[in-house]
Amino acid sequence: MINLGTLKEITDLRSIWQHEALNFTPWVAENVDLLADAVGLDITVDETESYVGDFNVDIYASETGTDRKIIIENQLEDTDHDHLGKLITYASGKGADVVIWIVKHAREEHRAAVEWLNNHTDDKIGFFLCEIKLFQIGDSLIAPSFNVVERPNDWTKEIKKTTAANPTQQQRLEYWQAFNDYAFDKKEFAKEFNKRKPTTDHWMDFSIGSSACHICVTQIQKRNAIGVELYINDDKELFKSLLSNKDEIESVIGFALDWRELPERKASRIVIEKEVKLDNHDLWPQQFEYIIDVCMKMKKAFKRHI
Secondary structure: OOOOOOEEEOOOHHHOOOOHHHHHHHHHHHOHHHHHHHHOOOEEEEEEEEEEOOEEEEEEEEEOOOOOEEEEEEOOOEOOHHHHHHHHHHHHHHOOOEEEEEEOEOOHHHHHHHHHHHHHOOOOOEEEEEEEEEEEEOOOOOEEEEEEEEOOOOHHHHHHHHHOOOHHHHHHHHHHHHHHHHHOOOHHHHHHOOOOOOOOOOEEEEEOOOOOEEEEEEEEOOOOEEEEEEEEOOOHHHHHHHHOOHHHHHHHHOOOOEEEOOOOOOOEEEEEEEEOOOOOHHHHHHHHHHHHHHHHHHHHHHHOOO
16 A cells, blocks of 8 residues: 655745745745746846845846846735835846746736736846745655746747748757757756756856856857857856866866867856757757767866866
């Protein structure tokens, strides 16, 4: 006989987090990967209780590897007009591209308001409304869950509309869409990396848990190649530290890398490229396997030194 427990929801959020600013906001910041998985973005926390004029936004963040700014407002109660107004004020003051509102329960009128904002603002700006839920089986540890109840319209469809007349951009978008479908069906890859939204850019970035650097995959169409690299944003000392461990890193990865300090620029890059046929869709799965393999090996080799 199989014994199964009963899943129960803990509705009193303040029994776990007594104070929004002192308890809940630090917890969200420390566990932002849970939120990132729910909304489908790679999030790096920049500040908590970040100033906006005479006010503070709970969390000021950015999309890892891009310059897209994110504000996160937390509420351990049901949605209300006061917090909705704050969201608009904070978004304006911070020039936010993504607005995330975390609440205990989303009232219908506020769900409608967020839906209206997504329908009537620029398609590069997105509003998310998330409910935080707590669950427990018997005396087990309490498990949190973010439930997204309102999200931006399908950005990918909007991108398709605007790029249909540009074959190069359209191919980039189709390539990333196919890569996502393929790569994130692999449990090992999905465990290590968060899914990124396909775009018309020639690159796709993946976080490895550091704000100083990330893994970047590129489509190099002029040379019919794909590249995978560790992109170091602005830290020459980190590059030199990694370079001092070059032999060990390349031994773990299993192949040589192209180490580009780029002293005239802020960024540094550690790269490997492979010639492929980007316009041959039948060969894409082979290319995706290569990208997956290199990304996994790079994260394993570099993370111990970062």
